[in-house]
Amino acid sequence: MSRTTPIQFEVTDPQGLDLKISEIQTRLKTANLPWNVYSFARAYRFVKVSQIGSVGGAVITYPAVFQGEGLDYLDVFPNDNLKSFSFVVADQPQELKNENNGWHEYEGEISIILVFQLKKIGTANKYRFIELLKYDVIETLKLVPDLTIGSVYDDIALCYSDFSTSEIEVKYLSEQYGALRFDCSVDYSINCKLTNTY
Numbered sequence: 001m002s003r004t005t006p007i008q009f010e011v012t013d014p015q016g017l018d019l020k021i022s023e024i025q026t027r028l029k030t031a032n033l034p035w036n037v038y039s040f041a042r043a044y045r046f047v048k049v050s051q052i053g054s055v056g057g058a059v060i061t062y063p064a065v066f067q068g069e070g071l072d073y074l075d076v077f078p079n080d081n082l083k084s085f086s087f088v089v090a091d092q093p094q095e096l097k098n099e100n101n102g103w104h105e106y107e108g109e110i111s112i113i114l115v116f117q118l119k120k121i122g123t124a125n126k127y128r129f130i131e132l133l134k135y136d137v138i139e140t141l142k143l144v145p146d147l148t149i150g151s152v153y154d155d156i157a158l159c160y161s162d163f164s165t166s167e168i169e170v171k172y173l174s175e176q177y178g179a180l181r182f183d184c185s186v187d188y189s190i191n192c193k194l195t196n197t198y
Contacts, residue, residue, distance in 0.1 A: 006038055006074050006082065007067045016190035017108060018042070021088045023144050024112060028086045032140045035121040035133070036114060038085035040065040043076055043113075045089075050167055060164040063089060063113075076115070077168050078156070078177050083120035088112050089162065097187075105189045109150075112141070112182040113159055119176060130154050130178050137180060146187040153181040 008029070014022040021042050029039035043063035050058045064073035065087055076087050094108035114137060118128060134154060141147060153159050159179035160168075 006040070006085075007071070008038055008040055009066050009068050011041065016104075016106070017090060017094065017186075017188055020144075020146070020186050020188040021090070021110070024088055024110075024141070024147070025086075027140050027144055028112075028114070028137075030140070033136055035116065035136075036084050036086055038082060040074075040076060040085060040087040042066075043087040043089050044073070045163070046073065046075075058164075058166065060167055062163055062167075063087065063160075076113075077160070077163075078115050078117075078179070080117075082115075084114070084116035086112065086114040102192045103189060104192055105187070107185060107187050110184050110186055111162070112137075112184060113179060114181075115156075115159075115177065115179045117176055118178050128175075128178065130180065133178070134180055137182065141182065141184070148185045149182050150185060151183040153183075154179070 008025075010025065011018045011022055018041075025039050025041045028036055043065045045061055046064045048060050048062065050060045062075045062077060064075045067074050076085065089111045091109040091111065094106050096104060097107050098105040114133075116133070122129065131154075134152065138149065138152075141149060156177055156179040157165060159181035
């Protein structure tokens with residue numbers, strides 16, 4: 001899958017945590033955040049062997065989003081082709097808070113990460129206007145039910161701290177790129193008496 005034509009895959013009839021992530025994905029691609037070009041859903045932690053320079057042969061952990069049946073997952077490290085995007089990472093474990101006759105209530109921790117090229121999303125400000133972007137995202141996430149923001153990061157290396165950054169740090173951990181990470185708790189439920197079709 002080319003990074004120049006990514007697909008914002010949306011789960012059909014999402015349940016449980018996928019439903020909560022779908023709500024977040026929808027909010028992050030609304031008019032409230034016109035600078036966020038691509039709103040991806042859940043990113044998964046994958047591993048590969050690096051082919052780059054001094055880190056060649058090292059095992060790299062990277063975030064990747066599903067693009068659709070028969071397509072490769074798209075890694076969502078910063079890149080030149082996408083001026084801005086967002087994705088969600090689900091932390092483990094998700095805690096079962098209550099169970100009642102097949103109705104399960106969970107609490108989980110997630111990270112919502114937004115990445116952007118500052119010069120491409122706004123030229124009106126002649127400084128690193130990350131605080132303005134942070135405000136935009138917080139105001140947008142307030143509209144997602146049962147989501148509480150705990151911690152906020154605006155250092156791109158810390159935003160990707162759950163992954164291996166050795167492949168990207170020279171080029172992309174620089175002044176032209178920025179990122180925001182919102183560590184949140186979410187409450188969600190699922191009816192486990194649903195008829196499974198998988």
